[in-house]
Amino acid sequence: MQWSDDAEAAIKKVPLFVRKRVRVRVEKEAIARGKKIVTLAEVKATQARYLKKQGHEIKGYQVGRCFGSSGCPNRAIISDNLVEKIEALFKDADILGFLRQTVAGDLKFHHEFRVALADCPNACSQPQIKDIGIIGAAIPDVTDAACSNCEACVDECREDAVQLPESGEGPLIDYQRCLSCGRCMAVCPTGTLATGQSGYRVQLGGKLGRHPRLARELPGIFTEEQVLDIIRDCIALYKKKSTGGARFAEILSEKDFVGAGPCACPKSLS
Ligand code: SF4
Ligand code: SF4
Numbered sequence: 379m380q381w382s383d384d385a386e387a388a389i390k391k392v393p394l395f396v397r398k399r400v401r402v403r404v405e406k407e408a409i410a411r412g413k414k415i416v417t418l419a420e421v422k423a424t425q426a427r428y429l430k431k432q433g434h435e436i437k438g439y440q441v442g443r444c445f446g447s448s449g450c451p452n453r454a455i456i457s458d459n460l461v462e463k464i465e466a467l468f469k470d471a472d473i474l475g476f477l478r479q480t481v482a483g484d485l486k487f488h489h490e491f492r493v494a495l496a497d498c499p500n501a502c503s504q505p506q507i508k509d510i511g512i513i514g515a516a517i518p519d520v521t522d523a524a525c526s527n528c529e530a531c532v533d534e535c536r537e538d539a540v541q542l543p544e545s546g547e548g549p550l551i552d553y554q555r556c557l558s559c560g561r562c563m564a565v566c567p568t569g570t571l572a573t574g575q576s577g578y579r580v581q582l583g584g585k586l587g588r589h590p591r592l593a594r595e596l597p598g599i600f601t602e603e604q605v606l607d608i609i610r611d612c613i614a615l616y617k618k619k620s621t622g623g624a625r626f627a628e629i630l631s632e633k634d635f636v637g638a639g640p641c642a643c644p645k646s647l648s
């Protein structure tokens with residue numbers, strides 16, 4: 379839908395954590411009124427209505443995702459149903475009921491527990507600033523298939539993580555640099571580079587606000603089931619320790635990361 383310049387400028391001033399919701403609402407209400415262009419007056423009216431009623435809109439958690447499922451070619455993993463499974467965990471845990479019991483006064487959007495899923499390390503859904511960030515990952519394996527030395531993998535890797543030795547023995551991957559984006563395997567015409575382990579990276583404890591913090595990554599690549607286990611444990615930890623609306627980042631301690639790994643991680647958070 380088309381937006382006037384001043385309407386665009388106004389929506390950019392809406393706090394980031396509600397901007398997307400307000401934008402969707404503005405367009406929905408404009409369409410309902412038969413408008414083809416969103417003007418400043420409509421933004422202001424919708425924004426005022428929306429913020430006034432935010433207590434009714436809060437569900438206790440937000441699970442966002444990137445636009446990978448719309449056909450983005452960069453996806454490192456297909457994760458179409460994971461968001462629904464994560465939402466079910468939060469619903470079953472009655473996070474909204476928990477917040478109502480532990481937060482004095484009206485609930486605000488900033489009290490909600492936030493999760494973001496990105497299907498590749500480009501991280502368009504900003505998982506680094508969410509309570510739990512999940513990033514699709516695919517690690518390259520070097521197979522026995524003969525390499526043609528076409529250099530497509532070297533050209534594709536933005537991390538300089540692929541080298542082709544002059545000896546012609548095939549590609550070498552620097553796994554310290556590799557971000558598990560899966561691009562080199564996608565362009566390899568010979569199958570010399572193939573997908574090895576694939577799954578998700580998990581980051582915990584990111585937030586914006588007065589004391590912003592980037593989420594900290596658990597070591598390892600996790601399967602979908604392991605991701606769900608980690609989230610279950612994070613919810614349990616949050617409900618055990620959070621009081622007065624304290625964000626997940628504020629209740630995490632160093633020991634919550636000790637021993638983290640594909641198997642040990644869920645235990646380390648319990
Ligand atoms: S995070 Fe990656 S897969 Fe998702 S929309 Fe961005 S570029 Fe595409
Ligand atoms: S998976 Fe991505 S970051 Fe890793 S080597 Fe391949 S292109 Fe580079």
Ligand code: SF4
Pocket residue numbers: 524525526527528529530531532542548549565566567568569570571
């Ligand atoms: S590993 Fe694949 S993409 Fe890279 S140079 Fe060899 S054939 Fe080309």
